[in-house]
Amino acid sequence: MNKKIKIFDTTLRDGEQSPGCSMNLKEKVQMAKQLERMQVDIIEAGFAISSPGDFTSVRTVAETIKESVVASLARTTKEDIDRAWEAVSVAAQPRIHTFIATSPIHMEYKLNLTPDQVVEQAAAMVKYAKKYCGDIEFSAEDATRSDPAFLARIFSEVIKAGATTINIPDTVGYTTPDEFYDFLIKIRELCPPLDHVDISVHCHNDLGLGVANSLAAIKAGAVQVETTINGIGERAGNAAMEELVMALATRRDIYKAETNIITTEIMRASKLLTTITGVKVQPNKAIVGENAFAHEAGIHQHGVLKNKETYEIMTPESVGLTKNSMVLGKHSGKHALRSKAKELGFDLTEEALERAFNKFKEIADKKKRIYDGDIEALLSKEALQVPRTYQMKSFVINSGNSITSTAVVEVIKEDKTIEKVARGDGPIDAAFQAIGKIVGRNLKLEDYQLHSVSEGIDALGDAFVKITSNGKSYAGRGLSTDVIEASIHAYVNAVNKMIYEENKTNGV
Numbered sequence: 001m002n003k004k005i006k007i008f009d010t011t012l013r014d015g016e017q018s019p020g021c022s023m024n025l026k027e028k029v030q031m032a033k034q035l036e037r038m039q040v041d042i043i044e045a046g047f048a049i050s051s052p053g054d055f056t057s058v059r060t061v062a063e064t065i066k067e068s069v070v071a072s073l074a075r076t077t078k079e080d081i082d083r084a085w086e087a088v089s090v091a092a093q094p095r096i097h098t099f100i101a102t103s104p105i106h107m108e109y110k111l112n113l114t115p116d117q118v119v120e121q122a123a124a125m126v127k128y129a130k131k132y133c134g135d136i137e138f139s140a141e142d143a144t145r146s147d148p149a150f151l152a153r154i155f156s157e158v159i160k161a162g163a164t165t166i167n168i169p170d171t172v173g174y175t176t177p178d179e180f181y182d183f184l185i186k187i188r189e190l191c192p193p194l195d196h197v198d199i200s201v202h203c204h205n206d207l208g209l210g211v212a213n214s215l216a217a218i219k220a221g222a223v224q225v226e227t228t229i230n231g232i233g234e235r236a237g238n239a240a241m242e243e244l245v246m247a248l249a250t251r252r253d254i255y256k257a258e259t260n261i262i263t264t265e266i267m268r269a270s271k272l273l274t275t276i277t278g279v280k281v282q283p284n285k286a287i288v289g290e291n292a293f294a295h296e297a298g299i300h301q302h303g304v305l306k307n308k309e310t311y312e313i314m315t316p317e318s319v320g321l322t323k324n325s326m327v328l329g330k331h332s333g334k335h336a337l338r339s340k341a342k343e344l345g346f347d348l349t350e351e352a353l354e355r356a357f358n359k360f361k362e363i364a365d366k367k368k369r370i371y372d373g374d375i376e377a378l379l380s381k382e383a384l385q386v387p388r389t390y391q392m393k394s395f396v397i398n399s400g401n402s403i404t405s406t407a408v409v410e411v412i413k414e415d416k417t418i419e420k421v422a423r424g425d426g427p428i429d430a431a432f433q434a435i436g437k438i439v440g441r442n443l444k445l446e447d448y449q450l451h452s453v454s455e456g457i458d459a460l461g462d463a464f465v466k467i468t469s470n471g472k473s474y475a476g477r478g479l480s481t482d483v484i485e486a487s488i489h490a491y492v493n494a495v496n497k498m499i500y501e502e503n504k505t506n507g508v
Helices: 025-037 052-064 078-088 104-111 115-130 148-161 177-190 192-196 210-219 241-250 263-277 298-306 334-343 350-366 372-383 427-439 483-505
Strands: 006-009 042-046 069-075 094-101 136-141 165-170 198-203 224-227 391-400 403-413 416-424 444-452 461-469 472-480
Touching: 006 198, 006 241, 025 042, 025 052, 025 263, 042 052, 042 078, 052 069, 052 078, 069 078, 078 094, 078 115, 094 104, 094 115, 104 115, 115 136, 115 148, 136 148, 136 198, 148 165, 148 177, 148 192, 165 177, 165 210, 165 224, 177 192, 177 198, 177 210, 198 210, 210 224, 210 241, 224 241, 241 263, 334 350, 350 472, 391 427, 391 483, 403 427, 416 427, 427 483, 444 483, 461 483, 472 483
Parallel strands: 006 042, 006 224, 042 069, 069 094, 094 136, 136 165, 165 198, 198 224
Antiparallel strands: 391 403, 403 416, 444 461, 461 472
16 A cells, blocks of 8 residues: 655745745635645645734635645744744644754854754744644754754654654755665664654755655655645745656656645646746746647657657646647657647648648748647648649849849749749839749739738748739738748749639630
8 A cells, every 4th residue: 555645835935935936915825725726735824923924824824724734834932833823723724833953054053052952942842832733843954964863862852742743854955865865764763753753854956856855755754745836945946746746646656655636736736826926937847847748859749649658657637737739840740740730620631741741841940939820821721722833942032222122033833943033112022023924924913911820030921912813813822931932922822823723714
């Protein structure tokens, strides 16, 4: 049977200490409700004594939350503990979380206390807090830079005084997984009373090892892990809840542990937090990043289309997404474009797909991001494509506000290259005049429109041209990140439609 790991979420306390991540009362309550919806075991609502606003938010969260334990942080002083209890006393399941530093550098330079004084103060204040509340958590700040024998001593005393959870934090993100595992095993050997309380860890991410160290701690016997949504927190942040939870869920075979977290609420929690704080996660962030379930490389896309497990070790649905994302870009293959075409409702022949794919590759080399609108415009054009009597090969435009615009347009017809030069009122008109010379027809431009298909400076231009010849109108479309090129493609497309229709009429 897998052991149960309690998730202690400190997004509202440690997480809010991240620069730019402060939240108002309404936002904290909203976030707390989402954490409760996820079935977080313990919600650390704040540091009640730090400010009147923090006290109010802790108390309001305590009044609101019914299913999760609600905790307030407090230093090992009577004033802090009194204020913490005043804030969480209204909770259905209150907890007081008190802490003191235990590393030599902290005790000497921050606390100005001897080790004996630290032990005495910690035990006395845990006992003081116990008169208010049965659920007391004690944290040894900077534990991973503390002496294991000293930690065993202080833990024994605070457990004797009534602590029910002992938190062993890697406050400055200093330890490594193997080292942390050995460290915890040694402390457990030196302090047998730890076997009768919950062992917790709180790992910071200064070296990018917050989640890895938390997982090592679970293997060493920890049953509670302190995390934040999106890994926010002091400096480089904390162990990210979504990463830890999904690591346990995905690798049950290794860790033999599980949580109560409803994983399908993960994306909702992540997005809510980014909406509240305005601090977005990096695109390649594990689990919740925009690219976490996105595939662009053709080999990957082909594999995922055949069987998702080829490149997905967890499903997007398991974290609250509706599906994975096939990101079409310059590394994508034809299989992905075919899949996207079907998704958008296009049934292309292999020949049309091949043309669309070649054009897509040209566009992808020019654009940083390909949007669905780009693909839809490209496929629409190919779906309506007629036999191409003329194909644009190249063009050169000479234009400016002090010269007459000149265009040199080169096309291919029946494997022969035809080139013409023309002048016009601007680069587009000059190019259209050159195409008219190539075709050898008196073509009248009836309508010309240019739209941006997507967004950004490299947006795809969608040109629409309507020409008339012998009283009949023919429309054409062209796509390119270069609006002049898009316009020329549109004009040539209209010419090809004209020839196609005339050939049909004449029975050719």
